[in-house]
Amino acid sequence: MTEIKLFCPATIANLSCGFDVLGLCLDNAGDEMIVRKVDQKGVRITKIIGADLPLETEKNVAGVAALAMLATLEVDCGFEIEIYKHIKAGSGIGSSAASAAGAVFGINELLGKPYSRKDLVQFAMQGEKLASGNAHADNVAPALLGGFTLVRSYHPLDIIRIDSPEELFATVVHPQIELKTSDARSVLKQTVSLKSAIMQWGNVGGLIAGLYTKDYDLIGRSLHDEIVEPLRSVLIPGFDLIKQTALENGALGSGISGSGPSIFALSRGKNTADQIAKAMSDVYEKMNLPYEIHVSKINPDGVRII
């Protein structure tokens, strides 16, 4: 095998109460990528379709992730990467993570899998570092592992993968505004009240318990963010109305995807997820705000060969 074509999934990080630790993998929103093994050593990004992103390996998240991985291996070949972007940069559903995860997954396959999917997270994180200045794992982990992921710790890196209940669906709406990550960060406060923090970790515990016991109601009750959402949601047009609409249409919970501006809702069953998508669309139609919308089951596998 010298060439591999991949689906590189979009992901939702900062899942309500799980700010900075909990993410999930989407199934039908994502990029495609071709990774090719070639004689010439090194990594070259040979094509990017659908986005205005740098082709220089050291300036491209896929390139940087691939280089971080190859620096740990002795290989006598090189790799070419073609990227077909469908996830918009800055959408809040893990555009850079999809590329970083795809690159390391593809190279790993072509090299006969020297690494496990979990091992690959650390390399993909280097792509995130290029993209946002912060080597975070909360998008690349679900993109590589599928399902839900908990980043328990960074030092040492400790990632726990959790199966999704099978009937869980996500609806994600992306209002077409630019929300800079730096702006989304600047509204955060560096301290929180102990009382809010306790409520937050109670909900994180409840969400994890709900995932393991497939208790959809408990998942819904736990999808509450005491700390970040109240600060960040003001940056997202129509957030309160979109969230309220999602809940009124049967969502288990709703919140900001990543650092926004996308808004997600989780629900039980595709019909409810579709109904939520329709209702969310109506809100942005009335506001005359362009948007994209995705309805997806939770992707159990992460990045995959197509």
Place this chain on the structure above:
Amino acid sequence: MTEIKLFCPATIANLSCGFDVLGLCLDNAGDEMIVRKVDQKGVRITKIIGADLPLETEKNVAGVAALAMLATLEVDCGFEIEIYKHIKAGSGIGSSAASAAGAVFGINELLGKPYSRKDLVQFAMQGEKLASGNAHADNVAPALLGGFTLVRSYHPLDIIRIDSPEELFATVVHPQIELKTSDARSVLKQTVSLKSAIMQWGNVGGLIAGLYTKDYDLIGRSLHDEIVEPLRSVLIPGFDLIKQTALENGALGSGISGSGPSIFALSRGKNTADQIAKAMSDVYEKMNLPYEIHVSKINPDGVRII
């Protein structure tokens, strides 16, 4: 049935990262209680052996919990309660919770179980309110439900019971000093850094995941308290040495039980728990500090008829 004899278990609350939300139930440390149905209406505490506690119903945690429960029912009888205390007040392993849980459980049994165990938590909490000024559930929930309990939310009350992995054992050492709850509270800070809070809820998620997957190593890695232990442990003589000793002797993790002064360690298997008990004892022997020590599996049932 007009009389019932109960074992009212000790409990560990504030389980490391799970400050204010996570507790567990001990199996062989606890009080005994006799609850008797009598013609004369009302609740009377007729005997307390082993502790200098008030017999007046309204001043006794068991009495107050019983009254809170009976206020919701129409009954044409009354109850007498005899309490045989083995858990010392102020030890940090749920002395008041054991009495409150026992009283409401016993009365519920004698009335033909109008309430579920989970229903009873709200009444037992009223006993805690008398004892500490705060109607907290993190000891009465595990005392009534057994296993591990997560208090996800107080408004509304939402308690999740989690089975313990079968080989999990607790070692609890109680240095015989008085540590006032008010002092243990006064050292807490009302704000925490966002960074520490994120680490804490990552660990809460890891601990819950470890319990569901019976992953002892993950449980151990997650038993880490970023926020409260560093502040409170200075009030407990020998804390750092006891904890270090527990870890060196195979504990998965160790921390403050409740608001102290008891210190717990969790381990896999009774042999390790016994070895930790021996090593902890040696520490306090050398310090010439009186102590009590318990080794217990996790009690799967909570308060029980004996």
